[in-house]
Amino acid sequence: MSASDRPPPARGRPRRTARLAAFDGDGGPDPALLADCVHCGFCLPACPTYALWGEEMDSPRGRITLMEWARAGEVGLTKEVVRHWDSCLGCLACVPACPSGVRYDLLLAAARDQVERRFRRPWDERWLRRGLFAILPHPARLRAAVSVVGMAERLGLMGLVRRSPARGPIAVRLRAPLELLAASRDPAQGIGPSRERRRRRAAAARPRRPAGGAPRLRVALLTGCVQRVLYGASNARASRVLAAYGAEVWVPPGQGCCGALELHGGRTAAARARMRRLIAVLDIPGVDRVVVTAAGCGSALRRGAEPFADDPAWAERAAALAARVRDVTEVLAELGPPAEGLGELRCRVAYHDACHLAQAQGVRAEPRAVLRAIPGLELLELSEPDLCCGSAGVYNLTDPEAARRLGARKAATIAAVAPDLVVAANPGCQVQIASALRAGGTPLPVLQPVDLVAAALRSGGGRR
Amino acid sequence: MVTPAAGVGAVLRRAAGDGAVRPATARDRVAGVQPSWVVRPQAVEQVAAVVQAADARGWSVVPRGGGGGMAGGAAPSRCDLVLDLTGLDRVIEHVPGDLVVAVEAGVTLAALQDRLGPAGRQRLMLDAPPPPRGPAPTLGGLVAAAAAGPRRHRYGTPRDLLLGARFVLADGTVARTGGRVVKNVAGYDLCKLLVGSRGTLAVVVELTLKLHPAPAAAAMVTVERVAAPDLVPLVALVRRSPAVVTAAEALWPERSVLLRVEGPPRVAAGEAALLARAVGGRVLAPEAGERGWSRCLRRPWAGRGAVVAVAVAPGRVGELAACAEALACPAALRIGLGVGLVRTADDPTALDRLRDAVEAMGGCCDPQRVSPIGAERVASRPPAGALRLMAEVRRRFDPHGTLAPGRLAWGGP
Numbered sequence: 001m002s003a004s005d006r007p008p009p010a011r012g013r014p015r016r017t018a019r020l021a022a023f024d025g026d027g028g029p030d031p032a033l034l035a036d037c038v039h040c041g042f043c044l045p046a047c048p049t050y051a052l053w054g055e056e057m058d059s060p061r062g063r064i065t066l067m068e069w070a071r072a073g074e075v076g077l078t079k080e081v082v083r084h085w086d087s088c089l090g091c092l093a094c095v096p097a098c099p100s101g102v103r104y105d106l107l108l109a110a111a112r113d114q115v116e117r118r119f120r121r122p123w124d125e126r127w128l129r130r131g132l133f134a135i136l137p138h139p140a141r142l143r144a145a146v147s148v149v150g151m152a153e154r155l156g157l158m159g160l161v162r163r164s165p166a167r168g169p170i171a172v173r174l175r176a177p178l179e180l181l182a183a184s185r186d187p188a189q190g191i192g193p194s195r196e197r198r199r200r201r202a203a204a205a206r207p208r209r210p211a212g213g214a215p216r217l218r219v220a221l222l223t224g225c226v227q228r229v230l231y232g233a234s235n236a237r238a239s240r241v242l243a244a245y246g247a248e249v250w251v252p253p254g255q256g257c258c259g260a261l262e263l264h265g266g267r268t269a270a271a272r273a274r275m276r277r278l279i280a281v282l283d284i285p286g287v288d289r290v291v292v293t294a295a296g297c298g299s300a301l302r303r304g305a306e307p308f309a310d311d312p313a314w315a316e317r318a319a320a321l322a323a324r325v326r327d328v329t330e331v332l333a334e335l336g337p338p339a340e341g342l343g344e345l346r347c348r349v350a351y352h353d354a355c356h357l358a359q360a361q362g363v364r365a366e367p368r369a370v371l372r373a374i375p376g377l378e379l380l381e382l383s384e385p386d387l388c389c390g391s392a393g394v395y396n397l398t399d400p401e402a403a404r405r406l407g408a409r410k411a412a413t414i415a416a417v418a419p420d421l422v423v424a425a426n427p428g429c430q431v432q433i434a435s436a437l438r439a440g441g442t443p444l445p446v447l448q449p450v451d452l453v454a455a456a457l458r459s460g461g462g463r464r
Numbered sequence: 465m466v467t468p469a470a471g472v473g474a475v476l477r478r479a480a481g482d483g484a485v486r487p488a489t490a491r492d493r494v495a496g497v498q499p500s501w502v503v504r505p506q507a508v509e510q511v512a513a514v515v516q517a518a519d520a521r522g523w524s525v526v527p528r529g530g531g532g533g534m535a536g537g538a539a540p541s542r543c544d545l546v547l548d549l550t551g552l553d554r555v556i557e558h559v560p561g562d563l564v565v566a567v568e569a570g571v572t573l574a575a576l577q578d579r580l581g582p583a584g585r586q587r588l589m590l591d592a593p594p595p596p597r598g599p600a601p602t603l604g605g606l607v608a609a610a611a612a613g614p615r616r617h618r619y620g621t622p623r624d625l626l627l628g629a630r631f632v633l634a635d636g637t638v639a640r641t642g643g644r645v646v647k648n649v650a651g652y653d654l655c656k657l658l659v660g661s662r663g664t665l666a667v668v669v670e671l672t673l674k675l676h677p678a679p680a681a682a683a684m685v686t687v688e689r690v691a692a693p694d695l696v697p698l699v700a701l702v703r704r705s706p707a708v709v710t711a712a713e714a715l716w717p718e719r720s721v722l723l724r725v726e727g728p729p730r731v732a733a734g735e736a737a738l739l740a741r742a743v744g745g746r747v748l749a750p751e752a753g754e755r756g757w758s759r760c761l762r763r764p765w766a767g768r769g770a771v772v773a774v775a776v777a778p779g780r781v782g783e784l785a786a787c788a789e790a791l792a793c794p795a796a797l798r799i800g801l802g803v804g805l806v807r808t809a810d811d812p813t814a815l816d817r818l819r820d821a822v823e824a825m826g827g828c829c830d831p832q833r834v835s836p837i838g839a840e841r842v843a844s845r846p847p848a849g850a851l852r853l854m855a856e857v858r859r860r861f862d863p864h865g866t867l868a869p870g871r872l873a874w875g876g877p
Contacts (some may be wrong), residue, residue: 019487
C-alpha cells in the first residue's frame with residue numbers, strides 16, 4: 001500500500017462540551033431515519049470512498065453505524081469518528097442505490113452540523129476551512145483570488161508551484177486551490193465565433209431579457225456565487241439561450257450565495273442565513289421557474305423546507321421556492337428548441353453526471369436530450385457514470401489527495417471514450433475534471449451544457 | 465477503526481434503564497452551561513446507580529426538578545449530566561390522622577395538593593413561585609431551593625415543613641434522615657442542611673412533609689397607601705389583633721398591605737372584620753380578594769429582570785420598603801418576618817446597589833432568578849469562618865465534587 005492509498009489521518013479533538021457525548025439533543029441524526037437502515041450493504045458499491053479504501057467505516061453503512069453509536073453514546077466525537085464522516089464526499093450516490101430509502105443526505109447533514117459545532121479541528125484545517133468559507137461564497141473576494149492566480153500563471157509562477165519539491169500535507173493543501181483555479185478558465189471561449197467577453201458583464205448587469213417572441217415562460221436566473229465568477233459567461237449564455245427558447249429571463253439583482261457550500265460543509269446556521277436572504281430576493285411574483293446553472297445550488301434550493309425544520313415561516317417560503325427551482329437543462333427540455341433550429345456542432349462530447357444534478361435532483365435525461373438535439377453532436381456515455389469526480393463542495397480543497405485520486409479515475413474513464421470536450425453541469429465538477437484531465441496529460445475543455453447550446457445557436461439560424 | 469467502547473450512553477443506560485437517557489439540548493442548560501446527557505430515572509435505585517457511576521468516573525451531576533431554577537443562579541463549574549427527577553413522581557403514603565405525607569422528590573406541588581384536597585381536606589402550606597412557563601415546580605426542587613411564598617408568615621418555609629428525607633449521597637449510598645413524626649430528630653438534623661443546598665450535598669429522592677388542614681375559606685384585608693416607616697407599627701397592630709393571619713404582604717411600589725385570614729367561612733369573615741378595624745383597612749370582596757392574593761403570589765416574578773430574596777431584621781422592614789422605593793424596584797415584602805422578594809434590572813450596577821443597600825441594613829441577599837454573572841455579584845457571602853466550615857461539610861458529603869459543583873452563588877464549594 002502506498003501512502004496515497006490510505007485515507008487521510010484522523011486529527012483534532014472534541015470540544016469541551018462534547019467531552020461525554022458526541023451529539024447534543026439539538027438536531028443531530030434523527031433516530032427514526034437512522035432506524036431505516038437495515039445494513040444490507042447495497043450502498044457499498046456506489047460509494048466512492050469505499051471504492052478508494054475498501055474500509056467499512058468509509059461506506060454509507062459504516063457511517064450510519066457510527067451515527068447510531070454516537071447517538072446512543074457508545075462512541076464519543078473522537079477524531080477517528082469525525083475522520084470517517086469527513087471523508088464522505090456527500091455525492092449521494094448511495095441514496096438512489098438504497099433499497100430501504102434511507103435519507104443519507106439528511107443524516108449526513110445533521111451529523112456534520114454537530115461536528116462543526118462540537119469538534120475542534122487542528123489549526124491548519126480550521127484556518128483552511130475558515131478561509132475557504134470566507135472567500136468562496138463572496139464573488140468579489142473570489143474574483144480577486146482568481147485574478148491573483150491568473151497573474152501568477154502569466155508570470156510563470158504557477159510552474160514553480162507545480163515543480164516545487166514540497167509534498168507534505170500542508171503543501172498539498174495549499175497547492176490544491178491554486179491548481180484548481182488555474183484550471184478554471186472559461187473553457188467555451190475558443191468554441192464558435194466569440195463576442196462573449198464584451199457581453200459578459202453587460203448581461204449579468206441587465207436585469208431582464210425579453211424572450212425571442214412572445215414569452216412562453218417567465219424565469220428568474222440564479223447567478224450563483226462561484227458560478228458567477230468562474231463561469232459568468234455560462235450564465236450570460238444561459239440567459240440568451242433561454243430567451244431564444246422562448247422564455248422571458250429575469251436576473252434579479254442583489255443575489256448572494258445560496259448557502260449550498262456551507263450546508264454541504266455542516267455550517268448550517270450560516271447556510272440558513274444565506275438561504276433566507278436569497279429566498280427573499282428570488283421570491284418574485286409572476287416568475288414561473290427559478291433557473292439554476294450550477295447543480296450544487298439547485299440541489300440546495302430544492303431541499304426546500306428541510307433546513308428550516310424549526311422555523312415554520314421560512315420553511316413555507318423555502319418550500320414554495322423549491323417547487324419552482326429547475327436546472328437550466330430541464331427548462332430547455334421543457335420549452336424545446338427554437339423554431340429556427342440549432343446549428344451544427346461536429347464534436348464528440350463526454351457527458352459527466354454531476355452528483356448534485358443526477359443523484360440529488362434526479363436530473364439525468366434532460367441534459368442529454370438537450371445536447372442530443374444539437375445536430376452533429378455525438379454524446380458519449382462514461383463508464384462508472386455515478387462515481388463522483390471528487391469535487392464535492394470544498395472536498396477537493398480540504399481533502400485534496402482523495403479528491404485527486406477520484407479525479408484521476410474520472411479522467412481515465414473520460415480519456416477512454418476519446419471525446420473532443422466534456423460537459424458537466426456544476427462549476428465544482430468543471431474545475432475538478434479540467435484539473436484532473438490536465439494532470440492526466442489529456443487536457444480538454446469542460447463545459448456546461450448551455451455553453452454548447454449557445455454555440456449551436458450562434459452557428460445556426462439564431463442570430464443574436 | 466472505531467469500536468463501540470463501553471461508552472457514556474451505555475453506562476448511563478445500564479444504570480437508569482433504556483428509555484431514561486437522552487442527549488441534552490440547549491434547553492437543558494444549567495445557568496448557561498451545556499450538559500451532555502439528561503437522565504430521567506424512574507426509581508431511587510436508578511438514581512443511586514447513576515450518581516455512583518458518575519462519581520466513579522468523574523462526571524458531574526446536576527439534579528433537576530421542574531427546572532424553573534435552572535436558568536438562574538451561579539454557573540456550575542462542570543456539568544456533564546442533568547439528573548431529571550420528575551420521573552420519581554409517586555405519592556408514597558398519606559397518613560391523614562398524622563397530618564404527614566411521604567412523597568418522591570419529583571412529585572409536583574400542584575399534583576400533591578390535588579391528591580390531598582379531596583382525601584383528607586389537607587394541604588401542604590407551601591406557595592411555589594409561579595413558573596414562567598414549562599413544567600411545574602417539584603417538591604424536591606422547592607426543598608433544594610428553600611422556596612417559600614407569602615404563607616411562610618404563618619407556616620414557615622420547607623425548613624419547617626420537612627420532617628424527613630431519603631437522599632442519595634455522591635458515592636451512591638441511599639441514606640435517610642428524620643422520620644414521619646414531628647418530634648423525630650435522633651442525632652444531627654440533616655433535613656435542615658439539605659434545605660436550600662441546591663443539590664450540592666446529596667440528591668433528595670423522598671420527602672416526608674408536614675400537612676395542615678385545608679382552610680375552607682379565606683378573606684383578604686387591605687390597607688392602602690402605607691408609608692414605609694408605618695410598616696413596623698402596622699405589624700404590631702396585626703400581632704395584637706386576635707385574628708390569625710396566614711400572610712402579611714406589603715406590595716411595593718403600590719404601597720398597599722394585604723393581610724390574609726384563612727379558616728372556616730364564618731371564622732375567616734369575622735376575623736377579617738376584626739383585623740380591618742384594628743389596622744384601619746377594609747375587607748376586600750371575595751373576587752377582589754382573590755385578585756389581590758394572586759398579585760401577592762406573582763409579585764415580583766411576573767416581569768423581566770432579576771428576582772432577589774432579601775432578608776433584614778423584622779424591625780427594619782420599613783427601611784427595606786424605603787430602599788425598594790428608592791431603587792424603584794417592585795417588591796413583595798413579608799412584613800411580619802423582614803423578608804421579601806425584590807425585582808431589579810439584571811445588570812451589575814443595579815444588583816450591586818441592591819446588595820449594598822440591604823447589607824448596610826445588616827441584611828443579606830439570595831438570588832432567586834438572576835443571570836449567572838449577576839447571581840454571584842448579588843449573593844451575600846457567609847462569614848469567613850462559616851464558609852470554611854461549609855466547605856468542609858461539602859467535602860465530607862461529596863469528596864470528588866460530583867454534585868452540582870459551583871452552583872451556590874454565595875461562593876459555596
